[in-house]
Amino acid sequence: MAFRVGIDLGGTNIKAGIVNENHEILLEKSIPTLAHRPADEVIHDMAKLAEALIREAGVKQSQVLGAGIGSPGTIDAKRGVVVYSNNFGWENVPLGEKLSDALQLPVRVSNDANCAALGEVKAGAARKYANCVLITLGTGVGSGIVIDGHIFEGAHAGGAELGHTSLVADGEACTCGRRGCLEAYVSATALIRDTRRAAGADPDSLLWRFCGGDLDNVNGRTAFDAAAEGDSCAQAVVERYIRFLGEGIVNAVNLFRPDIVLLGGGVCKQGAVLTKPLNSYVRQYCFAGDKGFLPEIGIAELENTAGMIGAAALITDGTE
Amino acid sequence: MAFRVGIDLGGTNIKAGIVNENHEILLEKSIPTLAHRPADEVIHDMAKLAEALIREAGVKQSQVLGAGIGSPGTIDAKRGVVVYSNNFGWENVPLGEKLSDALQLPVRVSNDANCAALGEVKAGAARKYANCVLITLGTGVGSGIVIDGHIFEGAHAGGAELGHTSLVADGEACTCGRRGCLEAYVSATALIRDTRRAAGADPDSLLWRFCGGDLDNVNGRTAFDAAAEGDSCAQAVVERYIRFLGEGIVNAVNLFRPDIVLLGGGVCKQGAVLTKPLNSYVRQYCFAGDKGFLPEIGIAELENTAGMIGAAALITDGTE
Known part of the structure; x- marks a missing residue:
């Protein structure tokens, strides 16, 4: 048996799992990231966490093929370097090399959304497939692209960022400095902004009931909940989203x-409320229409474990 | 020495060249496509053209590794099938297999813009690089993406169509049936439309002089020519473009x-008038700004031979 360590480096917690050849997590552990420490301290803790996992799982060091890390930020996957992470205040941190030195194991690094996509392909909602695009609808919009079973990174660091392709000329301001990016329209943050705006413009909307009369309580579910009750103001927010x-x-x-x-x-919990109209939309508008290959639109399954499973799968045994 | 045949299948002409290992065309020939004939007749003529080329170039059949075809339309490159070509009225034509049977040589097929991009990487403006995106600004907008020296097709037929990604919600109608696609804003067709509109709204614009007082004479150069003379109306068209x-x-x-x-x-003939502001734009707006990898924006060099050279390069000798 061979095992890999999959590490999901988050802004709040570092989660790590020891993963078997069937992409199952045998044991997982989590520690606080304390992200604003120097990078070396965070990496030191990651190494200790991985070593503890290997020890507690009763796995021999010789059975561990390596460790993969899903990291936020702009990653140079070929070199294992975090080129830039706004959350962590990191620039050009050789994360892969440093963890590899500490663990004496091969280490590979990719973006967190890329790892989640690979996890879904290995063991989640895309397990029947080799080609998957994952779009994560959270505070921001992450994307992971898997082609022929491998993460598509683009040629250099900073590719595969579907969230930062523009949809609306001169549109809403995006966190990246442009206007009109996908992230500025379909992140949970954008949905909350649009829900508040719609409620603000319609004092009779049910949206007010669902936020208890206080727009500060609006969350990513508010518009969906009010729309399900038939509120036309909320339905317009959902339809636009x-x-x-x-x-x-x-x-x-x-x-x-x-x-x-x-x-x-978070927003994907709406399930078929999203996927039903989106499957129709794709059939109507994709290039070459029904003469081209039309993918299914579905919901990710693995939730919090996708990143660890995908990160572990960054380490290949040479036969894949 | 080994040789390949590169075929550029166009709506008007079929051009074919015999290409050596240095990506040089030794001999080229062209025949009319007569595109609305049955596919088998077009393929028969392609085979005759390739055979004549091989013969006239004095190359032995055993020295020819195969033939590549750059074809318009939606191509399934893995299977060598033209899934759909609007220009030709073709659907699911097994172009690769049929030409391979006729020539008794390996044949590979890709989209024409993909082949042009590969040609530029092998022997043109991107010859120093392995990773290139080519955007062709003609009647439509084609795109070819080369990653690690190979065409990136996406996983299934109908990918790599940058011209059909949307920029403007509810924007200009595109030929693909959507609104707001890149093609609907930066094709020569779109530029001509916008130049006519601008002239129509400004009877004092120099645009009128450059089209001889007749909007039917507007072409892809008109706005650039009038802008160069200082006409503010034309400058606004160019800036928006x-x-x-x-x-x-x-x-x-x-x-x-x-x-x-x-x-x-055609529009790329404007050279630095395009590339100078575009290089600035990219530096300002790409994700992660100057912390990410920033590509150069340049002009393709090979013009009419890019497609043949790239098509020939679809055939690899196993060492590449």
Whole structure:
């Protein structure tokens, strides 16, 4: 048996799992990241965490093929370097090399959303497929692209960022400095902004009931909940949200033509409320229409373990 | 010595060249396509053309590794099938297999813009690089993406279509059935439309002089010519054109992070008038800004031979 360590480096916690050849997590552990420490301290803790996992799982060091890390930020996967992470204040941190030195194991690094996509392909909603685009709808919009079973990174660091392709000329400001990016329309943050705006413009909307009369209570579910009760103001917010998500998905399909497009992140809990209209949208608007290959639109399955499973799968045994 | 045949299947002409290991065309020939004939007749003529080339070039059949075809339309490159070509009225034509049977040689097929991009990487403006995005600005907008020296097709037929990613929600109608695609803003067709509109709204514009007082004479140069004379109306058309082109390029960079982005097609003859502002635009707006890898924006070099050279390079000798 061979094992890999999969590490999900988050802004709040470092989660690590020891993963077997069937992409099952045998044991997982988590520690606080304390992200604003120097990088070396964070990496030291990651190494200790991985060593503890290997020890407690009763796995011999010789059975561990290596460790993969899913990290936020702009990653140079070829060199294992975190080129830039705004959350961590990191620039050009050789994360792969440093952890490899500490563990005396091969280490590979990719972006966290890339790892989540690979995890879904290995053991989640895309396990029947080799080609998957994952779009995570959270505070921001992450994306992971898997082609022929491997993460597609683009040629240099900073590719595969579907969230930062623009949909709306001169549109909403995005965190990246541009205007009109997909992230500025379909992140949970954007949905909350649009829900608040709609409620602010319609004092009679049910949205007010669902936020207890206080727009500070609006969250990523508010518009969906009020829309389900038949509120036309909320329905307009939901329809617009799905429409922009559809545009982003059609753009992704016209470029990557995966077998499946998966939605992850908090908003994806809406399930078929999203996927039913999105499957229709894709059939209507993809290039070459029904003459081209049309992927299914689905919901990610693995939730919090996708990143660890995908990170572990960055380490290949040479036969894959 | 080994040779390949590179075939550029166009709506008007079929051009074919015999290409050596240095990506040089030794001999080329061209015949009319007569595109609305049955596919078998077109393929028969392609085979005769390739055979004549091989014969006239004095190359032994045993020295020819195969033939590559750059074809318009939606191509399934893995199977060598033209899934759909609107120009030709073709659906599911097994072009690769049929030409291979006729020539008794390996045949590979890709989209024409993909082949042009590969040609530029092998022997043109991207020859120093392995990673290139080519955007052709003609009647439509084609795109070819080369990663690690190979065409990136996406997982299934109908990928790598940058021209059909949307930039403007509810924007200009595109030939693909969507609204707001890059093609609907930066094709020569779109430029002509916008030049006519601008002239129509400004009877004092120099645009009228450059089209001889007749909007039917507007072409892809008219706005650039009048802008160079200082006409503010034309300058606004050019600035808007470059701005949308910049948005499309930034989207491509945020996904593919190539070494270089090349512009091809008729409009690219404007040279530095395009590339100078576009290089600035990319530096300002790409994800992670100057912390990420920033490609150069340049102009394609090979013009009419890029397709043949790239098509020939679809045939590899196993060492590449």
